[in-house]
Amino acid sequence: MDSGKLVTILKALADPTRLNIVALLNTRSCCVCELVPIFGISQPAISKHLSRLKQANLVSETRKGMWVIYSLNREPLEYVRAVLGELPDMTEDFKRLEAEGLLVSCDD
Template sequence: MIPLDALAETLKLLSDKTRLTILALLKEKEMCVCDIVEILQMTQPNVSQHLRKLKIGGLVNETRRSQWIYYSLNVHDKPYLQGILDQLPSMREQIDAVKAESCN
Protein backbone atom coordinates (compact mmCIF):
# COMPACT_ATOMS: atom_id res chain seq x y z
CA MET A 1 0.00 0.00 0.00
CA ILE A 2 1.22 3.50 -0.84
CA PRO A 3 2.23 5.69 2.10
CA LEU A 4 -0.25 8.45 2.86
CA ASP A 5 2.37 11.20 2.32
CA ALA A 6 3.22 9.90 -1.15
CA LEU A 7 -0.45 9.64 -2.08
CA ALA A 8 -1.08 13.19 -0.87
CA GLU A 9 1.82 14.49 -2.99
CA THR A 10 0.55 12.66 -6.07
CA LEU A 11 -2.96 14.00 -5.59
CA LYS A 12 -1.54 17.53 -5.19
CA LEU A 13 0.16 17.13 -8.57
CA LEU A 14 -3.16 16.08 -10.07
CA SER A 15 -5.03 19.03 -8.59
CA ASP A 16 -3.76 21.27 -11.41
CA LYS A 17 -5.89 21.39 -14.58
CA THR A 18 -2.86 21.77 -16.88
CA ARG A 19 -1.12 18.74 -15.41
CA LEU A 20 -4.33 16.69 -15.69
CA THR A 21 -4.62 17.77 -19.33
CA ILE A 22 -1.02 16.73 -19.96
CA LEU A 23 -1.76 13.31 -18.46
CA ALA A 24 -4.85 13.03 -20.68
CA LEU A 25 -2.67 13.80 -23.72
CA LEU A 26 -0.03 11.28 -22.69
CA LYS A 27 -2.73 8.68 -22.07
CA GLU A 28 -3.34 8.83 -25.83
CA LYS A 29 0.32 8.65 -26.93
CA GLU A 30 3.90 9.59 -26.19
CA MET A 31 4.48 13.25 -27.09
CA CYS A 32 7.25 15.81 -27.38
CA VAL A 33 7.09 19.16 -25.61
CA CYS A 34 6.54 21.04 -28.87
CA ASP A 35 3.29 19.12 -29.56
CA ILE A 36 2.02 19.64 -26.01
CA VAL A 37 2.82 23.37 -26.27
CA GLU A 38 0.85 23.62 -29.50
CA ILE A 39 -2.19 21.80 -28.14
CA LEU A 40 -2.29 23.67 -24.83
CA GLN A 41 -1.46 27.04 -26.41
CA MET A 42 1.01 27.75 -23.61
CA THR A 43 4.64 28.77 -23.58
CA GLN A 44 7.30 26.09 -23.77
CA PRO A 45 8.84 27.06 -20.39
CA ASN A 46 5.42 26.82 -18.72
CA VAL A 47 4.71 23.37 -20.19
CA SER A 48 8.24 22.22 -19.34
CA GLN A 49 7.74 23.29 -15.73
CA HIS A 50 4.55 21.21 -15.46
CA LEU A 51 6.29 18.23 -17.08
CA ARG A 52 9.22 18.60 -14.68
CA LYS A 53 6.83 18.40 -11.71
CA LEU A 54 5.11 15.34 -13.17
CA LYS A 55 8.50 13.71 -13.76
CA ILE A 56 9.69 14.43 -10.21
CA GLY A 57 6.40 12.98 -8.96
CA GLY A 58 7.09 9.81 -10.95
CA LEU A 59 4.05 10.17 -13.21
CA VAL A 60 5.87 10.64 -16.52
CA ASN A 61 9.01 9.32 -18.17
CA GLU A 62 11.19 11.27 -20.54
CA THR A 63 13.20 9.88 -23.43
CA ARG A 64 15.67 11.92 -25.45
CA ARG A 65 15.77 11.38 -29.21
CA SER A 66 18.44 13.62 -30.76
CA GLN A 67 17.37 17.18 -29.83
CA TRP A 68 13.79 16.24 -28.84
CA ILE A 69 12.53 14.99 -25.50
CA TYR A 70 9.47 12.75 -25.56
CA TYR A 71 7.21 12.19 -22.57
CA SER A 72 5.08 9.16 -21.72
CA LEU A 73 2.97 8.06 -18.79
CA ASN A 74 4.65 6.22 -15.95
CA VAL A 75 1.67 4.85 -14.05
CA HIS A 76 1.94 1.09 -14.58
CA ASP A 77 3.11 0.73 -10.96
CA LYS A 78 0.39 3.08 -9.65
CA PRO A 79 -2.91 1.19 -9.93
CA TYR A 80 -4.57 3.69 -7.59
CA LEU A 81 -4.40 6.25 -10.43
CA GLN A 82 -6.26 4.11 -12.96
CA GLY A 83 -9.67 5.39 -11.88
CA ILE A 84 -8.55 8.98 -12.37
CA LEU A 85 -7.01 8.23 -15.77
CA ASP A 86 -10.20 6.47 -16.83
CA GLN A 87 -12.17 9.64 -16.07
CA LEU A 88 -9.94 11.92 -18.17
CA PRO A 89 -11.55 12.93 -21.46
CA SER A 90 -10.11 11.72 -24.74
CA MET A 91 -7.67 14.18 -26.28
CA ARG A 92 -7.55 12.34 -29.62
CA GLU A 93 -9.39 15.15 -31.44
CA GLN A 94 -6.91 17.80 -30.24
CA ILE A 95 -3.94 15.60 -31.13
CA ASP A 96 -5.35 14.88 -34.59
CA ALA A 97 -5.98 18.61 -35.17
CA VAL A 98 -2.34 19.41 -34.44
CA LYS A 99 -1.22 16.62 -36.76
CA ALA A 100 -3.47 17.94 -39.54
CA GLU A 101 -2.13 21.49 -39.15
CA SER A 102 1.49 20.33 -39.27
CA CYS A 103 0.82 18.37 -42.47
CA ASN A 104 -0.51 21.45 -44.29
Protein backbone atom coordinates in the same frame (compact mmCIF):
# COMPACT_ATOMS: atom_id res chain seq x y z
CA MET B 1 -1.25 5.17 4.47
CA ASP B 2 1.84 6.81 2.99
CA SER B 3 0.32 10.24 3.03
CA GLY B 4 3.45 11.88 1.60
CA LYS B 5 3.69 9.82 -1.56
CA LEU B 6 -0.06 10.02 -2.15
CA VAL B 7 -0.12 13.79 -1.65
CA THR B 8 2.77 14.23 -4.11
CA ILE B 9 0.84 12.32 -6.78
CA LEU B 10 -2.48 14.03 -6.01
CA LYS B 11 -0.91 17.50 -6.10
CA ALA B 12 0.72 16.66 -9.41
CA LEU B 13 -2.66 15.61 -10.81
CA ALA B 14 -4.67 18.44 -9.23
CA ASP B 15 -4.24 20.91 -12.06
CA PRO B 16 -6.26 21.04 -15.29
CA THR B 17 -3.24 21.45 -17.56
CA ARG B 18 -1.35 18.55 -16.01
CA LEU B 19 -4.46 16.39 -15.97
CA ASN B 20 -4.90 17.00 -19.69
CA ILE B 21 -1.24 16.29 -20.32
CA VAL B 22 -1.71 12.97 -18.54
CA ALA B 23 -4.76 12.20 -20.70
CA LEU B 24 -2.88 13.07 -23.90
CA LEU B 25 0.13 10.98 -22.90
CA ASN B 26 -2.23 8.13 -22.12
CA THR B 27 -3.18 8.07 -25.80
CA ARG B 28 0.36 8.58 -27.10
CA SER B 29 3.72 9.93 -26.03
CA CYS B 30 4.52 13.52 -26.95
CA CYS B 31 7.50 15.81 -27.10
CA VAL B 32 7.46 19.18 -25.35
CA CYS B 33 7.15 21.11 -28.60
CA GLU B 34 3.90 19.29 -29.40
CA LEU B 35 2.33 20.19 -26.07
CA VAL B 36 3.16 23.90 -26.19
CA PRO B 37 0.76 24.90 -29.01
CA ILE B 38 -1.97 22.60 -27.69
CA PHE B 39 -2.18 24.34 -24.33
CA GLY B 40 -1.37 27.83 -25.51
CA ILE B 41 1.00 28.55 -22.64
CA SER B 42 4.72 29.16 -22.82
CA GLN B 43 7.27 26.41 -23.34
CA PRO B 44 8.80 26.94 -19.88
CA ALA B 45 5.36 26.56 -18.33
CA ILE B 46 4.92 23.21 -20.09
CA SER B 47 8.42 22.16 -19.01
CA LYS B 48 7.61 22.98 -15.40
CA HIS B 49 4.37 20.99 -15.54
CA LEU B 50 6.24 18.02 -16.99
CA SER B 51 8.88 18.36 -14.31
CA ARG B 52 6.14 18.29 -11.65
CA LEU B 53 4.65 15.16 -13.21
CA LYS B 54 8.09 13.57 -13.40
CA GLN B 55 8.77 14.29 -9.75
CA ALA B 56 5.61 12.29 -8.95
CA ASN B 57 6.87 9.57 -11.30
CA LEU B 58 3.81 10.08 -13.48
CA VAL B 59 5.88 10.51 -16.64
CA SER B 60 9.20 9.34 -18.03
CA GLU B 61 11.36 11.14 -20.54
CA THR B 62 13.63 9.87 -23.27
CA ARG B 63 15.71 12.09 -25.44
CA LYS B 64 15.36 11.45 -29.15
CA GLY B 65 17.72 13.65 -31.05
CA MET B 66 16.75 17.21 -30.35
CA TRP B 67 13.45 16.25 -28.78
CA VAL B 68 12.54 14.97 -25.37
CA ILE B 69 9.68 12.50 -25.57
CA TYR B 70 7.48 12.23 -22.50
CA SER B 71 5.41 9.14 -21.84
CA LEU B 72 2.95 8.20 -19.13
CA ASN B 73 3.70 5.93 -16.20
CA ARG B 74 0.49 4.30 -15.09
CA GLU B 75 1.73 2.84 -11.80
CA PRO B 76 1.18 6.02 -9.74
CA LEU B 77 -2.36 6.22 -11.10
CA GLU B 78 -2.96 2.64 -10.03
CA TYR B 79 -1.45 3.43 -6.65
CA VAL B 80 -3.93 6.27 -6.15
CA ARG B 81 -6.79 4.05 -7.28
CA ALA B 82 -5.73 1.31 -4.87
CA VAL B 83 -5.44 3.62 -1.85
CA LEU B 84 -8.71 5.44 -2.56
CA GLY B 85 -10.43 2.12 -3.15
CA GLU B 86 -9.36 0.73 0.17
CA LEU B 87 -8.78 3.47 2.70
CA PRO B 88 -6.93 2.24 5.80
CA ASP B 89 -8.96 1.17 8.79
CA MET B 90 -8.23 3.77 11.46
CA THR B 91 -9.90 1.88 14.32
CA GLU B 92 -6.55 1.29 16.03
CA ASP B 93 -5.66 4.96 15.64
CA PHE B 94 -8.92 5.94 17.30
CA LYS B 95 -8.09 3.59 20.18
CA ARG B 96 -4.58 5.02 20.49
CA LEU B 97 -5.94 8.55 20.42
CA GLU B 98 -8.43 7.62 23.13
CA ALA B 99 -5.61 6.16 25.26
CA GLU B 100 -3.65 9.38 24.78
CA GLY B 101 -6.69 11.38 25.84
CA LEU B 102 -6.78 13.08 22.45
CA LEU B 103 -10.20 11.76 21.58
CA VAL B 104 -12.90 14.03 22.85
CA SER B 105 -16.21 12.26 23.21
CA CYS B 106 -19.14 14.28 21.98
CA ASP B 107 -21.96 11.79 22.45
CA ASP B 108 -22.51 10.99 18.82
